[in-house]
Amino acid sequence: MAAAHIHWRLPVVTLVSALVLTAVPLPAPAAPFRPEWVPLILIFWSLLAPERFGLLTAFWMGLLLDTLSGALLGQHALALVVVVYLTIRFHLQIRVFPVWQLSVTVVLLLVIYEFVLFWVDGVAGRTVPLAERWSPLIASALIWPLILAYLDRYRHEAQVRM
Amino acid sequence: MSAPGGIGNDFVRGGTSQSFRFILICIVSLALMFLDHRESHLTTIRQAFSVVVYPIQLAVDLPIRGWRWAEMAFAERAELLAENEALKLERLDAGVRLQRFDSLEAENRRLRAMLDSSARVADRVLVAEILAVDLDPYRQRFTINRGLGDGVYVGQALLDADGIIGQIMRVEPLTSEAVLISDADHALPVAINRNGLRTIIIGTGDTIRLRMPYLPTSADVEMGDLVISSGLGGVFPSGYPVGYVSEIERLPGQGFAEIYVEPAAKLDRAREVLLVWTAEAELTNNVDDDPTNLAEAR
Numbered sequence: 036m037a038a039a040h041i042h043w044r045l046p047v048v049t050l051v052s053a054l055v056l057t058a059v060p061l062p063a064p065a066a067p068f069r070p071e072w073v074p075l076i077l078i079f080w081s082l083l084a085p086e087r088f089g090l091l092t093a094f095w096m097g098l099l100l101d102t103l104s105g106a107l108l109g110q111h112a113l114a115l116v117v118v119v120y121l122t123i124r125f126h127l128q129i130r131v132f133p134v135w136q137l138s139v140t141v142v143l144l145l146v147i148y149e150f151v152l153f154w155v156d157g158v159a160g161r162t163v164p165l166a167e168r169w170s171p172l173i174a175s176a177l178i179w180p181l182i183l184a185y186l187d188r189y190r191h192e193a194q195v196r197m
Numbered sequence: 198m199s200a201p202g203g204i205g206n207d208f209v210r211g212g213t214s215q216s217f218r219f220i221l222i223c224i225v226s227l228a229l230m231f232l233d234h235r236e237s238h239l240t241t242i243r244q245a246f247s248v249v250v251y252p253i254q255l256a257v258d259l260p261i262r263g264w265r266w267a268e269m270a271f272a273e274r275a276e277l278l279a280e281n282e283a284l285k286l287e288r289l290d291a292g293v294r295l296q297r298f299d300s301l302e303a304e305n306r307r308l309r310a311m312l313d314s315s316a317r318v319a320d321r322v323l324v325a326e327i328l329a330v331d332l333d334p335y336r337q338r339f340t341i342n343r344g345l346g347d348g349v350y351v352g353q354a355l356l357d358a359d360g361i362i363g364q365i366m367r368v369e370p371l372t373s374e375a376v377l378i379s380d381a382d383h384a385l386p387v388a389i390n391r392n393g394l395r396t397i398i399i400g401t402g403d404t405i406r407l408r409m410p411y412l413p414t415s416a417d418v419e420m421g422d423l424v425i426s427s428g429l430g431g432v433f434p435s436g437y438p439v440g441y442v443s444e445i446e447r448l449p450g451q452g453f454a455e456i457y458v459e460p461a462a463k464l465d466r467a468r469e470v471l472l473v474w475t476a477e478a479e480l481t482n483n484v485d486d487d488p489t490n491l492a493e494a495r
Contacts, residue, residue, distance in 0.1 A: 063465070097226070101246075103254070105336075109228075109229030110226075
């Protein structure tokens with residue numbers, strides 16, 4: 036069991052913090068630039084320990100996010116499951132990328148995430164301004180290296196294991 | 198979380214069972230969305246999740262509430278005295294106006310009786326607090342700390358001291374989710390107070406501007422006109438202020454005027470809101486989660 040020594044506490048704490056950070060009110064000008072905390076943290080853990088943080092984790096987190104944000108039940112769940120599936124599918128390749136390449140990949144994954152959300156909104160007939168959909172991507176791209184740096188110890192352990 | 202151990206490794210290495218699971222979960226998500234979109238099929242599931250999420254909402258709200266409390270606790274004595282003075286004046290002013298209100302109400306009831314129209318019964322209100330929780334940034338939603346236990350129902354109107362704020366979208370055991378009248382998906386039947394001209398106000402997604410798109414160019418609307426709720430549609434109680442006309446553009450050759458209204462209520466600054474039980478809603482026995490109640494939120 037590769038990732039058995041990662042204690043369950045840190046992932047749970049980071050995932051709950053991601054939910055809290057998603058709900059913390061920001062001043063109006065900064066609000067559109069809120070990073071997509073939940074997919075970022077989920078991508079991190081599923082890259083690191085895909086055998087422990089898989090599709091089901093993403094699904095439950097998505098449902099919680101849906102309830103928290105008042106979206107359609109299943110909207111964020113679907114988007115997160117797609118992102119995590121792609122991450123796990125290619126985790127062996129992605130994991131060895133240098134940091135900048137990893138960031139680009141994460142932004143691409145988030146583009147897919149935003150697209151799924153946007154698509155569901157469109158199908159459900161909800162009015163959503165398209166322009167504001169892309170601003171969280173900028174913030175997420177900036178925050179991703181910080182997440183990596185903060186949780187770096189675990190990343191190195193993962194790479195050593197391979 | 199997925200099961201650890203040998204099975205877990207199989208999901209990672211062997212692609213097929215994992216892909217199968219992926220497709221299965223996608224189908225479940227789509228099914229959930231479909232059922233949720235058709236309203237009220239998933240109320241119990243949603244309510245269960247909302248109870249799980251409630252501590253998170255409280256955790257987010259707590260520091261902000263604490264900050265407000267600290268602000269109040271450490272406020273200067275002079276400041277408090279000044280505020281007290283201002284409130285006393287305001288109360289006096291309101292009291293004077295209320296004195297006439299009683300007799301006016303009686304007169305109104307008498308006149309209505311003579312006209313044979315239904316009497317307007319006073320509405321019941323309950324104060325609710327807005328939880329400082331950011332929902333979807335693309336929609337104008339917020340959460341209040343009253344839920345099923347307080348008898349809140351879907352479609353219920355929310356006011357603040359100055360006017361209409363919004364209506365309840367979803368009721369959960371401990372909280373409710375409301376939509377502002379400035380939400381781009383929200384429409385509200387109104388009337389111009391000056392001449393009774395009826396129309397519909399639609400949100401723009403901007404909390405300081407509402408749109409009145411369905412008035413002809415020749416309509417009798419002036420800058421600063423008070424717009425009140427008309428009560429048509431039965432969701433919002435009639436006669437509450439909605440806003441003031443702030444912008445009129447009459448383009449020759451266009452059938453409809455471009456009219457914008459500034460909301461009377463402080464949509465983005467309110468902390469406490471009033472839940473209103475209209476007399477009509479009480480009579481129809483709180484048509485609980487009847488989706489037709491939402492007819493006004495298109």
